[in-house]
Amino acid sequence: KQWYQRRVRGSLWSIPANHDKFQQALSKFKPNSWTKFYWRYTENFRRWFVLVGPCMASIVWQINSFYIMAEFWIPLLHVLNFLRASLMLFIAAVYTREEQEYLSSPLYKRFGQQSWVVACILVTECMVVFTFGYERISKPFPPHVIVLWVTFFTIFLSWSFWSFMLPRKCKTASGREVNESIDENNTGCNRDN
Numbered sequence: 731k732q733w734y735q736r737r738v739r740g741s742l743w744s745i746p747a748n749h750d751k752f753q754q755a756l757s758k759f760k761p762n763s764w765t766k767f768y769w770r771y772t773e774n775f776r777r778w779f780v781l782v783g784p785c786m787a788s789i790v791w792q793i794n795s796f797y798i799m800a801e802f803w804i805p806l807l808h809v810l811n812f813l814r815a816s817l818m819l820f821i822a823a824v825y826t827r828e829e830q831e832y833l834s835s836p837l838y839k840r841f842g843q844q845s846w847v848v849a850c851i852l853v854t855e856c857m858v859v860f861t862f863g864y865e866r867i868s869k870p871f872p873p874h875v876i877v878l879w880v881t882f883f884t885i886f887l888s889w890s891f892w893s894f895m896l897p898r899k900c901k902t903a904s905g906r907e908v909n910e911s912i913d914e915n916n917t918g919c920n921r922d923n
Contacts, residue, residue, distance in 0.1 A: 767830050775894040777833055784829065787852055791818065794855040801863040821848055 745751045771781040795811070804810060821844055828842030859867065871879075 790852055797859040797863050
């Protein structure tokens with residue numbers, strides 16, 4: 731990748747306002763161009779599944795954080811919590827890029843290394859939580875929590891089934907209606923309609 735040297739407009743001391751000096755100094759560290767991501771998560775089931783996976787992994791990571799702190803009596807402001815969160819932040823930044831490349835580019839047939847690192851970290855943390863805190867996590871949930879989760883997953887799975895599994899009518903470029911599943915050009919329907 732080629733790097734471009736940014737030109738400083740004159741000397742930093744010739745810029746009159748401190749705010750402008752600060753902006754000029756920070757502009758030296760920003761990239762020359764930004765990559766735009768178009769997630770299009772409702773385009774097909776594969777994209778939807780790849781988007782929901784990291785959301786669920788994030789929820790599991792948060793639950794693991796709570797149980798590990800509770801089981802090992804780690805205070806909230808302990809340095810280990812900060813280091814763990816910082817590590818996951820940097821891994822997740824690379825993981826997100828790898829996930830986007832997997833969805834967008836036909837050259838990528840598998841997830842990247844950081845995806846597997848995140849999966850291994852989550853599985854290891856879950857094993858630690860189940861090993862040392864089984865009596866804490868095996869307590870039954872209150873009935874209102876069970877009803878809430880069952881309602882959420884029912885709505886979630888119903889919407890996913892309705893959105894991706896049922897054939898839907900859509901208009902082609904010529905204006906005729908076809909079923910999405912038997913579209914001969916494999917163009918698919920626009921999900922925004």
